Amino acid sequence: MTAVSLPAARTRVWVGWPLLVLLAGSLVVMTLLAAGSGQLAVPPDEVLGSFLHGIGLDLGPMPSHPQGDSALWAVRFPRVGLAVVVGACLAVAGAMLQGVFGNPLAEPAVVGVSSGAAVGACAVIVGGVSVLGNWTIAAAAFFGGLVTTVLVYALARSGGRTEVVTLVLTGIAVNAVAFGIIAFLTFVADPGAREQIVFWQLGSLNGATGPAVGAVLPLAVAGMVIAALVARRLDLLALGEGPARHLGVNVERLRLVVVLAVAMLVGSGVAFAGIVGFVGLVVPHLIRMIAGPAHGPLLAASALGGALVLVSADLLARTAVENAELPLGMLTSLVGGPFFFWLLRRTRSRHGGWA
Numbered sequence: 001m002t003a004v005s006l007p008a009a010r011t012r013v014w015v016g017w018p019l020l021v022l023l024a025g026s027l028v029v030m031t032l033l034a035a036g037s038g039q040l041a042v043p044p045d046e047v048l049g050s051f052l053h054g055i056g057l058d059l060g061p062m063p064s065h066p067q068g069d070s071a072l073w074a075v076r077f078p079r080v081g082l083a084v085v086v087g088a089c090l091a092v093a094g095a096m097l098q099g100v101f102g103n104p105l106a107e108p109a110v111v112g113v114s115s116g117a118a119v120g121a122c123a124v125i126v127g128g129v130s131v132l133g134n135w136t137i138a139a140a141a142f143f144g145g146l147v148t149t150v151l152v153y154a155l156a157r158s159g160g161r162t163e164v165v166t167l168v169l170t171g172i173a174v175n176a177v178a179f180g181i182i183a184f185l186t187f188v189a190d191p192g193a194r195e196q197i198v199f200w201q202l203g204s205l206n207g208a209t210g211p212a213v214g215a216v217l218p219l220a221v222a223g224m225v226i227a228a229l230v231a232r233r234l235d236l237l238a239l240g241e242g243p244a245r246h247l248g249v250n251v252e253r254l255r256l257v258v259v260l261a262v263a264m265l266v267g268s269g270v271a272f273a274g275i276v277g278f279v280g281l282v283v284p285h286l287i288r289m290i291a292g293p294a295h296g297p298l299l300a301a302s303a304l305g306g307a308l309v310l311v312s313a314d315l316l317a318r319t320a321v322e323n324a325e326l327p328l329g330m331l332t333s334l335v336g337g338p339f340f341f342w343l344l345r346r347t348r349s350r351h352g353g354w355a
Contacts, residue, residue, distance in 0.1 A: 019291055023304035030308055031084065034315040035076040042068050042076075051077070082208040083314045084307040085220045086269035087279060091306025092227050093262040094280030095287070095299050099234035100258045101164050104288070107281040110171045111259055112148040113266040114275050115178035120144020121200055121271075122185040125193050137200070138212070138271040145267030148174060153259050162255055203274035203329025205314050216268045223265035224303065230257060231295035238293060276329045278336025279306050285340070 029044075035051075036042040042050075042063050049060025050072050063069050090108065097106040108114060120140035123129075130136050152174050156167040186197050233254050237244045241251050266280070287301045310328075313335070317326040 019301055020297075020304065023301060023308060027084070027304055027308045027311065030311050030315070031080050034083070034311050035072060035080050037315055037319055038076070040065060040067060040071050042072060047072060047076075078210045078213055079205050079208040079314065080311060081213045082205055082216065082272060083311045085213060085216050086205075086273045086276070087306040087308070087310025088303040089216070089220050089223060089265040089269040089306070090276065090279040090310070091283040091287075091302040092224060092299055093265040094306075095284035095295070095302040096227055096230070096234070096258050097262055097280075098284055098288075099295055099298075100237065100255055101168070102238065103164075104285050105281070106168075108262055108266040109175065109277075109280075110168055111262060112152045112171050112174045112178065113145040113263050114270055115175045115182070116148020116151075117141040117145035117267055117270040118201060118275060119148070119178050119181050119185075122182050122189075122197050125196050125200070126185045126189045128193075135215075138215070141271040142267045145270060146263050148178060149259060149263035149267075153256065161252055167255075199327070200274045201329070202327030203276040203332070204317075204325070204327060205273055206325060208272070212272045216272060219264050219268040223261050224299075226257065226261040227299045228296075230254060230261075231299055234258075234295040235293075274329060276310070277333045278340065279309055279332060282336045282340045283309055 032044040032047050036044055036047040042065065046061050046063045046068065049062050050069050052059045053062060054073060063072065093108045093113075094106070097108060097110065098104050100106075101110075118141070120143055121137050123144070124136050124140040129140070132139050152167065152171045153162065155174070156162045156170040158166065182197075182201075186194055189197060233244075233249050236247050236249050237251065237254065239247075244251055270276070283305045284298065284302045287298055287305050291297050291301050310332075313332050314328055317328050317331050320326055320331075
């Protein structure tokens with residue numbers, strides 16, 4: 001499984017702005033539907049009117065239900081907003097890792113972000129720590145993901161360099177240890193803490209709040225900016241490490257920047273949403289099949305696609321079963337697993353290898 005070659009890249013046709021416009025338009029429509037769906041239904045035009053009035057624009061109709069506007073701003077908008085930000089973070093992180101590893105199967109979990117975040121969250125849940133109040137679990141998850149990622153990178157270095165295979169294998173080993181720690185913490189936890197651990201690991205946006213969105217958004221923007229800055233160098237890395245070095249790319253520094261950016265993007269998202277699988281794996285792979293391997297458009301389209309997927313998945317999780325909410329991570333895995341298997345079969349049959 002190697003990076004996409006230049007001949008393969010030239011055969012791809014980047015569909016340009018139409019794809020971005022289509023994804024952005026679909027995302028706007030889906031956010032309006034998601035914000036208006038639930039036990040208290042609000043029509044899309046009233047959702048849009050409430051949002052516009054909330055930002056100071058006297059346009060569109062306000063919700064006709066007396067509680068509609070407060071429900072939108074207290075519950076629905078924060079939830080949809082967090083879904084947009086987390087989905088974009090996961091997809092962009094996956095696209096960057098696939099580019100820097102030259103492997104379409106790379107995903108954020110490979111560098112230990114998700115497992116480290118889970119260890120941090122489980123530790124404070126079992127220990128009953130509440131130093132930061134409602135933010136304690138989120139802060140511990142973010143810190144755990146960041147520390148684990150740095151540890152994986154440090155252990156994979158040898159002689160001042162980090163080989164991709166060594167990094168991946170180190171990530172697998174550290175992930176195994178992390179999941180062992182999680183299993184131990186789950187075993188020693190009391191029933192209440194054990195239930196909380198299981199719920200957090202299954203993923204959910206149920207606890208989304210305005211401050212949570214505000215905490216994730218700066219890290220997401222910083223990660224997106226880094227992704228835009230390294231896009232050209234990721235394109236050069238697709239030629240191979242040797243040619244990339246000859247063209248002026250500091251491969252080691254590029255890997256470090258990408259790994260830290262991924263830790264920031266995924267760690268912040270996982271901290272508030274729990275573990276949500278397959279978004280960072282499937283979305284970039286699917287976008288690459290449509291748009292080609294150039295990382296500039298790939299990263300932009302992945303951000304929109306990831307946001308669209310997670311908003312849609314959260315809407316389905318909330319509405320598929322009456323008076324119940326399905327775990328978000330479970331839903332993305334159940335849908336994403338078979339879909340990714342279909343993508344693999346389709347790609348292999350068309351190209352005789354990886355896209």
